[in-house]
Amino acid sequence: MSTVDNRYTLREFVEQTQQRDRGEGFxxxxxxxxxxxxxxxxxxxxxxxxxxxYLGNIRFEREGVFDKGIGGFLKKAVTGEGARLTKANGTGKLYLADFGKKIQILRLENQEIVVNANDVLAFESHVTWDIKMMKRVSSMMAGGLFQMTLSGTGMVAITTHYEPLTLVVTPEQPVYTDPNATVAWSGTLSPNLKTDITFRSMIGRSSGESFQMEFIGNGFVVVQPFEEVYQAQG
Incomplete structure (x- = not known):
């Protein structure tokens, strides 16, 4: 006598995957x-x-090219799609994802964090933001070295490939990272580009074996077990 297997019914699938209100806030x-x-x-x-x-009445507006002034426009002209934003305005539930990357929610409390521009998923309207590029970085490396500085008080969501690792930086213990695996760092740090090889040996190479980001001071750095390679876009 056969028995009914309820493990794979449509009802069970819907129950296991349906949206749930957890009352966690914004x-x-x-x-x-x-x-x-x-x-x-x-x-x-x-x-x-x-x-x-999304559910409800939500409108989407692409960030204007001059919303951050002429300087912001020039930065966005070379940072590519990873640094471009959309304003979602209204009332309802909005669902966001980025190529299946893992999401991390951070609450800033009058603090500052610097995030790889491509790894910023969302942030509250009253969080102040700006786009920056590492100093002393040549155009051949610029594709993945743009960052977004987020500061103030509010919620920020960033993404990582797989599980992130956070390394504590102290004056006695600097941290060196692969730029393509570096996701974010505290606003108290200003990384330097470090390399011990000649310019000729760097041609055609883009991995952390060629150059590293050097963090010295007090703060933290977030890395991921994945090297993202970006192409600068016009």
Whole structure:
């Protein structure tokens, strides 16, 4: 006599994967790779192209090229899609994701963090932001070395490939990282580009074996077990 196997029914699938309200506030982790943003007649800045679904009345507006002034326009002209933002405004539930990357929610309390521009998923409207490029970086390396500085008080969501690792930096213990595996660092740090090889040997190489980011001072650095390679875009 056969028995009915209820493990794979549509009903069970819906129950296991359906959206759930957890009452966690403005940012809510719907899953490790999907962020829910609860809008109530306000707005949030999101990475362009990260919206996968929404409920309610939400309008989307691409950030104007001159929203951050002429300097901001020139920065965005060379940072590519990774640094471009969309303003989601209204009331409802907004769902964001970025190529299945893992999402980390951070609460800033009058603090500053610097994040690889491509790894910023979303942040609250009252968080101050700016785009910067590492000093002394040649154009051949610039594709993945743009960062977004986020400061103030509010929620920020960033993404990582797989599980991140946070390393503590002290004056006695500097930290060296592969630029393509570096996700974020505390605003108290100003990294330097470090290399011990000649310019000729760097031609055609883009990995951390060629050059490293050097962090000295007091703070932390977040890295991921994955090397992202970017191409600068016009």
């Amino acid at each position: 940012f809510e982790m719907e899953s490790p790779r999907i962020l829910e943003v609860n809008l109530r007649n306000n707005y949030v800045w999101t990475k362009m192209g990260s919206m996968i679904s």
